[in-house]
Amino acid sequence: MVGQKLSLKILILLLIIVISIGLLYFSASIDQKLKQRKEIDKVDISEFPKVINSIKKMVLVSGGTFTFYMDETPVTYEDFQKYIEEGGTKSRYWEYETYNQPENPVTGVDWYQAVDYCNWRSEIEGLSPTYKLTDQSDSFGYPLWELDISADGYRLPTEPEFEYAGSGGLVDKSFPWGNEFDPSFANYDNERGEMKGKWWRLSKIKDTPSNNYGLYGMSGNIWQWTNDWYILNHTKILKGGSWGSISPDDLKIKAKSYAAPSHYNYDIGFRCIRPVKNKKSISPTPHLNLKAPHKFYQYKTTYPKNPIQIDVYSEEFINLLTQFIAEHYPNSIYFQTKIDKQEIIAPKQMAKEIVETAKEYNIHPLFLIGVMAAESGFGTVSFPRWYNNPMAYHWQNALMKNGLPTYEANPSRNQKYKDLKSAFREFSKGIRKDIYLKAAQKDLDTFHLLYVGYRTNEWMYTISKVYRDALGIKLEPHEPAENVGKLIYTDWNSLF
Numbered sequence: 357m358v359g360q361k362l363s364l365k366i367l368i369l370l371l372i373i374v375i376s377i378g379l380l381y382f383s384a385s386i387d388q389k390l391k392q393r394k395e396i397d398k399v400d401i402s403e404f405p406k407v408i409n410s411i412k413k414m415v416l417v418s419g420g421t422f423t424f425y426m427d428e429t430p431v432t433y434e435d436f437q438k439y440i441e442e443g444g445t446k447s448r449y450w451e452y453e454t455y456n457q458p459e460n461p462v463t464g465v466d467w468y469q470a471v472d473y474c475n476w477r478s479e480i481e482g483l484s485p486t487y488k489l490t491d492q493s494d495s496f497g498y499p500l501w502e503l504d505i506s507a508d509g510y511r512l513p514t515e516p517e518f519e520y521a522g523s524g525g526l527v528d529k530s531f532p533w534g535n536e537f538d539p540s541f542a543n544y545d546n547e548r549g550e551m552k553g554k555w556w557r558l559s560k561i562k563d564t565p566s567n568n569y570g571l572y573g574m575s576g577n578i579w580q581w582t583n584d585w586y587i588l589n590h591t592k593i594l595k596g597g598s599w600g601s602i603s604p605d606d607l608k609i610k611a612k613s614y615a616a617p618s619h620y621n622y623d624i625g626f627r628c629i630r631p632v633k634n635k636k637s638i639s640p641t642p643h644l645n646l647k648a649p650h651k652f653y654q655y656k657t658t659y660p661k662n663p664i665q666i667d668v669y670s671e672e673f674i675n676l677l678t679q680f681i682a683e684h685y686p687n688s689i690y691f692q693t694k695i696d697k698q699e700i701i702a703p704k705q706m707a708k709e710i711v712e713t714a715k716e717y718n719i720h721p722l723f724l725i726g727v728m729a730a731e732s733g734f735g736t737v738s739f740p741r742w743y744n745n746p747m748a749y750h751w752q753n754a755l756m757k758n759g760l761p762t763y764e765a766n767p768s769r770n771q772k773y774k775d776l777k778s779a780f781r782e783f784s785k786g787i788r789k790d791i792y793l794k795a796a797q798k799d800l801d802t803f804h805l806l807y808v809g810y811r812t813n814e815w816m817y818t819i820s821k822v823y824r825d826a827l828g829i830k831l832e833p834h835e836p837a838e839n840v841g842k843l844i845y846t847d848w849n850s851l852f
Contacts, residue, residue: 404632405640411438411477414630415570417521425638426513426521427627429561429572430461430580431473439473442480443652448620448814459560461578461625464814467592467617470512470581470626471501472653477628478509479648483637486511495590495683496825498618498656503583508637510628512583515612517629518595522574522609524567530608532567532574537604541565542576544601549742551756557599557622557737575607578625579687586614591683598623600737602689616683618656618825621733655817656824663828668722668846669715677707677721680826685734689741690776698744698775709777717784718847722826724780726819727807743772749783787844793851796841801833803840 401418408414412435414425433456440446448464449455455463465473475485484507492500503511513521524532533541543559555563559577566572579594586593591614597607600623605611615624632638666673681688682703690701701709714721724747725734731748732738740748743761751770761772773779786792787807795806804816816833823829823843831843842848 404638408630408638408640408642410481410642411435411644412628414628417517417569417571419520419525422517422520423632424513424517425630425632426517426569426571427629428566428570430578430625430627432458432561433460433462434458436462436465436473438646439476442476442646443650444473444476445469445652445654448817449622451812451814454557455622457558457560459562460558461561461573463558463578463622463625464620465581465625466620467512467581468498468501469620469653473626474510474512474628476650476652478507479650480644480646481509481642482645482648483507483509485509492589494617496616496618497660497828500589508631508633510630512581512626513629515582515584515593515595518574518580518582519609521569521571521629522567522595524569524571524574526568530610532571532609533565537607539604542597542604542607543599544576544597544604544607545599545737548602549739550760551739551753555599559599573627575609576601578623579613579621581624581626586612587683591615592617594624598687598737600687600733602692606687613687614683615686616825619684622737623733659824659830660828663830666827668720669711673721674704674707674711676826677711677725678704681707681725681734685729685736688735688746690735690746695742695744696772696774701776706776709780713777713780713784714846716781717788718845719784719787720844720846722823722829723819723844724783725826726822727783729822730815730818740770743770744776744779745771745773746776747779747783749779749786793841793845796844796848797839797852799834799837800831800840803844804833 401423404416406416408425412431413428415428417424417426436447447462447469450464471487475487478485486504486507486509487501488504490500490502494500522532523529526534529535531537539546541564543555543564547553562572564572564576567574574596576597577599578596579598580596582593582595584593585591594613594615597611601607689695690698690706691703692700694700710724711721714724728734728746732741732746735741735746738748739753739756740746740751745751755768755770758768761770763772765771773782792806795803800816805811808815813833820831823831829843839848845851
């Protein structure tokens, strides 16, 4: 009894020590922020340059507790080209001509590459990089980066900073221009599966008006990464809405979404901010040293020694898949609206339908998910999603000029389905045809050329990423070098 009381006292003492250390750390952090705020407040904001012309133009945003510089527009393909020329990794979809236009915002960038761009930008200006690599990993095994608030370099905006900048100084307004939504002010999916309207996919960064701070693209066109976690070590907050958004509600200043930081998509990009530390550190025309040393970000290509062993048709796998879908594709259209006979469903229902259909046709569920992600961002963008065809199975956008899709197969029209189950079955049945089985005796590269009809590395990379992130399975364009079918068809060994 005496020993138990002593152990309890020791435990309470240790708990008090831990709490005290935490409070001291929190207090020190707050004191540092207040000190920085006071240093800024001592300087008349009018003394700061209104604009910085560097690798990219930035404008001063100031008011209330906020003072920082923000990119006038999201980072564009033209901006990103400079990063690539110095050694940076190409964004996904770089080879897609309809995306890669100089004045389009760059997409296909995950959070980790966005912060690497911030660090590179800091280093070429002689500023201290804001993000530091840690020895920890996120929920999908990607190395975590932490923010150094003492650094004076570039970083992603916080959610409050993005909202304040997006408001353009307007108080309690829904959109950057006011309370009434105006579709001419933002690019979003008001075409609802029809080839009409001003924009198809991305719009140029200055196709829509700037807000009162002179910032473009704060609403619509692309979701933009922020610095903040939505769920710690799982998902980061996205702001702005995109060309894939089906409702103006997504485009409101206060609206937000989220995604795993390792995720990239057709409608996700970013812009940088530069915090104001003191007047002396700000030059309207910074000197650039493009050859400054920098270790550039690379897409993760390592795999766990032992992939997760699991029955891919089990309830356990459905639960795993549910989390994967929820943390990567929260903006899938099927979680938001009814389409034809397909009712709104939740990620768990989606995972269950995918697994049930995959089991019916002996298809690996991750292949079905991978194709959906590669073709339509898992239903977050594109025409086919409006017709319950997120795999874009036998789909050509060029056929849209012949009229809307039909239920019946027609060589001159695209095909639609009454619900997802019908589409999943048609797809699964289709890829079991002899022509696909024969291609699957070779590698993924061969298989994709048959399915897509032309070379698209991004298609393969996206499928590879799904297999790696979900179960740690290695599936690359040329690995395995033969019999890729064993990772597509669960009955492969009985077929040949």
